[in-house]
Amino acid sequence: MSTIKDVAQEAGVSVATVSRVINQNGYVNEDTRKKVENAIIKLNYQPNSIARSLYKKESKTIGIIVPDITNPFFPELVRGVEDYLIRNGFTTILCNSDEDADKERLYLEVMKQKYVDGLIIVSNTINEQLVQQFDRPIVALDRSIHKNIPTFAIDNREGGRRATQHLLDIGCQKVAHIKGPDQIENSEARYKGYLDVINNNELVVSGHYDLKKTAQATIELLQHHPEIDGVFAGNDIMALGVAKAADYLNIKVPNELAIIGFDGINLSEMTSPELSTISQPIYEMSTEAARALISLIEGKVIEKIDYEFPFTLIQRQSTKR
Amino acid sequence: MSTIKDVAQEAGVSVATVSRVINQNGYVNEDTRKKVENAIIKLNYQPNSIARSLYKKESKTIGIIVPDITNPFFPELVRGVEDYLIRNGFTTILCNSDEDADKERLYLEVMKQKYVDGLIIVSNTINEQLVQQFDRPIVALDRSIHKNIPTFAIDNREGGRRATQHLLDIGCQKVAHIKGPDQIENSEARYKGYLDVINNNELVVSGHYDLKKTAQATIELLQHHPEIDGVFAGNDIMALGVAKAADYLNIKVPNELAIIGFDGINLSEMTSPELSTISQPIYEMSTEAARALISLIEGKVIEKIDYEFPFTLIQRQSTKR
DNA sequence: GTCTAATGTGTAACCCGTTACATATATCAT
């Protein structure tokens, strides 16, 4: 690979002039510019971003930490982020944390050493102190991680209310909730939304955001409470678990049992029956997060700390009676 | 952030000595080592990998190019790669190419400038010339991209045979195939596998690896050919499309119509009915690809060019009569 | 005691861009 020196030599100018041509700053005579440009083409010169990073202390790289890219919610987030970033000259380092504080620490350390310009984090477990120490911009996606870190998410509690209300609206008499893991902000919020609507008549069981556990838990729940005719699952995967339980027990969806999920991942319309769900604007949330991160990296001030996005209820077969 | 100079000063030695301690090479007296280590701890020193990269011309970073992380097959691949790499001191840059040659070119260029140490590519469209010019190790995952680039995949044709044969084995009389896009190596291979078994009795339609198109195409196919009682879909997503079509037409799976997919993505066991499928060892394939890539980066010679992995037929509800 | 090899440490060049600063010429106002 040729270097800026080679180009300078080829064009008969100094490296400073070449640099000026490349970065389009400073004064460069038109003829000189031409010479340099020709030299660049002739040598097929591509600037070494490592060298540039070293001096500028920036890498045009950001890290995104998600629990597990294998979980269908996250690819859609990551895609939105990556799309926006590549269009704006940044590359994206992917990190799967498994919600493990040690792995998160490791990633944070590596990112710091590699001078990533900023971080987008989806995490419940991350150590706040570590985040505070990280001296570059960070934004939180889908769930908050610290009160003074910009957060891009929907109002999960309100979403929980809407989902629950929807089940009542279509005529459900007894609505149960399959809850995500305790201690996780979003699953608690969705649960609270459910309680807001159901008041004192709740029937709740935990599905731990896991399909198989949910199916198992739901089977037991339905066996003990055959009166249940509607289920609000804490996310789409758990909703699928509920659907499997229904299938197993030979309960007809939606007529004997209506099901609504949460998130609106692509998967929710792939299944039979298609799932009703509270659909988050996943792609938009993630591009907005990326946009804000870049603003912060560029030293701009951003408007708010809390970016709340609208969700929509999508009614599909699983609640269409 | 403190630099190696700060550490040197703190420890009362030269930067060379600090470097030796950090990299554990060259001679360092035990006492000196202790002093340096203490200084490192005291200053919370973390070496700047950019500076190191500049000199060593390596970045401890690799790029993985996939068509679209949003397609459920790829997160599993990417996860395997990322897991293996982070454990071995590498970070992973994610690239979504959308099978677009221009985007691939852009990514290749950026990766080169950023001195990524190697590339893992999943692509049908990538420009062979560009790949050849890229002067660092590359491996191909899931599908080949060039005859002298190491490839990690299964025998798709044989997989197609097994899938088709399975449908016959369970008693299907008329087996159709929903084919992936033309020109794509893997979908052609699976198709050929189907033909191998079916000979002269084929019934094929294209689903373009897309769920909705597949559902639509399948509905038409089944309406014209009600005698079809088994479908081999070119991947799991298309198999889901077939299942939807069956649902729409009120055809019972598996008894009136057996369905088998291909890939064995997690999704295939999430649905009702659960999908039979030709399961690829996705995680293993990807970690092996990552392992080989690292070997190449380290300048080792690897054993072969063609890494063929075993697949397994998983029989689930959709073909369990 | 002398020679060689192993051990220990520092100096400075190097990786490849960016940019502050110096210098020089051209342009313009007065």
Place this chain on the structure above:
DNA sequence: ATGATATATGTAACGGGTTACACATTAGAC
């Protein structure tokens, strides 16, 4: 004509590591 300003370009320091090379000391062999 004179000084101020805009234009044009080069030199060299800098970012933060790594390492070749030089030099000094110590250990071991005979």
